[in-house]
Amino acid sequence: MKKLINSLINTNWYSEPVSRVERCKKMGQNGVTLWFTGLSGAGKSTLAFSLDHRLLEAGKKSYVLDGDLLRDGLNSNLGFSAADREENIRRVGEVSLLAADAGLIVLSCFISPFRKDRRRVRELHQRNGIPFVEVYMDTSLELCEKRDSKQLYYRARRGEIDDFTGISSPYEVPENPEIIVRSTQSPVEAAEIVYAYLQKKGLVE
Amino acid sequence: MKKLINSLINTNWYSEPVSRVERCKKMGQNGVTLWFTGLSGAGKSTLAFSLDHRLLEAGKKSYVLDGDLLRDGLNSNLGFSAADREENIRRVGEVSLLAADAGLIVLSCFISPFRKDRRRVRELHQRNGIPFVEVYMDTSLELCEKRDSKQLYYRARRGEIDDFTGISSPYEVPENPEIIVRSTQSPVEAAEIVYAYLQKKGLVE
Numbered sequence: 001m002k003k004l005i006n007s008l009i010n011t012n013w014y015s016e017p018v019s020r021v022e023r024c025k026k027m028g029q030n031g032v033t034l035w036f037t038g039l040s041g042a043g044k045s046t047l048a049f050s051l052d053h054r055l056l057e058a059g060k061k062s063y064v065l066d067g068d069l070l071r072d073g074l075n076s077n078l079g080f081s082a083a084d085r086e087e088n089i090r091r092v093g094e095v096s097l098l099a100a101d102a103g104l105i106v107l108s109c110f111i112s113p114f115r116k117d118r119r120r121v122r123e124l125h126q127r128n129g130i131p132f133v134e135v136y137m138d139t140s141l142e143l144c145e146k147r148d149s150k151q152l153y154y155r156a157r158r159g160e161i162d163d164f165t166g167i168s169s170p171y172e173v174p175e176n177p178e179i180i181v182r183s184t185q186s187p188v189e190a191a192e193i194v195y196a197y198l199q200k201k202g203l204v205e
Numbered sequence: 206m207k208k209l210i211n212s213l214i215n216t217n218w219y220s221e222p223v224s225r226v227e228r229c230k231k232m233g234q235n236g237v238t239l240w241f242t243g244l245s246g247a248g249k250s251t252l253a254f255s256l257d258h259r260l261l262e263a264g265k266k267s268y269v270l271d272g273d274l275l276r277d278g279l280n281s282n283l284g285f286s287a288a289d290r291e292e293n294i295r296r297v298g299e300v301s302l303l304a305a306d307a308g309l310i311v312l313s314c315f316i317s318p319f320r321k322d323r324r325r326v327r328e329l330h331q332r333n334g335i336p337f338v339e340v341y342m343d344t345s346l347e348l349c350e351k352r353d354s355k356q357l358y359y360r361a362r363r364g365e366i367d368d369f370t371g372i373s374s375p376y377e378v379p380e381n382p383e384i385i386v387r388s389t390q391s392p393v394e395a396a397e398i399v400y401a402y403l404q405k406k407g408l409v410e
Contacts, residue, residue, distance in 0.1 A: 014254040018257050018261045018267075026264070048222070056227065063222075098278070099307065102309060103268075104307055
């Protein structure tokens with residue numbers, strides 16, 4: 001009898017991991033990448049943090065990927081040259097895809113100033129059937145520079161940082177972002193707007 | 206009244222994402238990286254797939270990272286030189302860490318033949334307070350070569366693949382893996398052993 005059970009058990013193996021559909025059903029949510037783009041100081045991470053808490057309260061599973069976190073780890077061997085910036089966004093796009101494929105609501109916060117790079121990440125998600133939502137933080141350079149919580153604008157103006165987005169390197173405004181957040185909106189208001197968008201699109205229940 | 210509510214709401218913002226402790230409590234599990242190492246054909250992915258299904262059945266959230274998946278995406282710009290192999294494992298170590306930090310049970314399947322590279326990934330997890338469990342798939346070269354499901358050994362023997370682990374490049378057996386899986390164990394039996402280990406260590410309920 002034990003042998004029979006064992007032989008039955010032994011046939012019960014898998015040649016694939018759990019499918020995305022099955023995984024998402026179990027998690028009660030769809031994996032999705034929310035891509036927050038905007039100038040340094042535009043409020044990307046602050047909004048993502050508020051949304052992360054809001055989603056947790058609703059029993060959802062989310063995760064924030066941000067520039068500082070990734071520059072310390074995965075992208076610690078990249079600088080700020082044109083090629084390195086492109087590779088930076090390529091890698092974080094791939095990591096966002098993996099995390100969303102795992103069923104998470106991924107909150108990716110990267111200045112990502114170039115349309116070409118953002119379009120590539122969007123196309124990567126489309127090819128893999130993962131929803132991609134571009135959230136443009138429409139905060140003026142003036143306001144970002146006034147906030148300057150990391151003193152980066154100050155240093156960039158003094159010429160201590162090369163190719164600083166908004167000062168010595170361009171920021172290309174998104175042409176068709178799914179969501180635009182204005183600086184007049186508080187992080188919590190903005191989080192509600194994004195949350196409502198996810199609900200409307202059936203990405204969270 | 207509306208103004209008052211708004212002003213109260215507006216103060217409710219966050220300067221940090223959800224903490225790991227809070228996140229894991231909500232998910233009913235601890236993020237952990239299970240690192241499956243062994244020769245090509247040793248059964249790493251097959252075991253991980255079985256475990257992924259086993260965990261899903263138990264209501265847990267897991268995700269499989271494997272070499273083929275990552276080589277197509279994040280690591281598509283890496284080859285098989287010594288430096289590229291090292292960078293390959295460095296990156297997948299960082300991605301494993303992020304996914305485990307997000308609360309997932311990460312099933313990372315990489316030949317990862319060198320002790321030095323595996324030790325680095327372990328230390329990265331230790332520094333960040335994330336459990337790391339090394340699972341050595343102790344399957345003989347003879348058996349792996351007999352299986353040869355991807356015809357890689359055949360091609361390596363003909364000299365068509367350089368630096369192939371086990372043939373023309375060494376595999377360094379783990380010195381102190383947390384778990385050793387023998388080829389006499391079926392994937393399902395092995396999955397139960399790993400699952401029991403996670404329970405014993407309090408990593409799953």
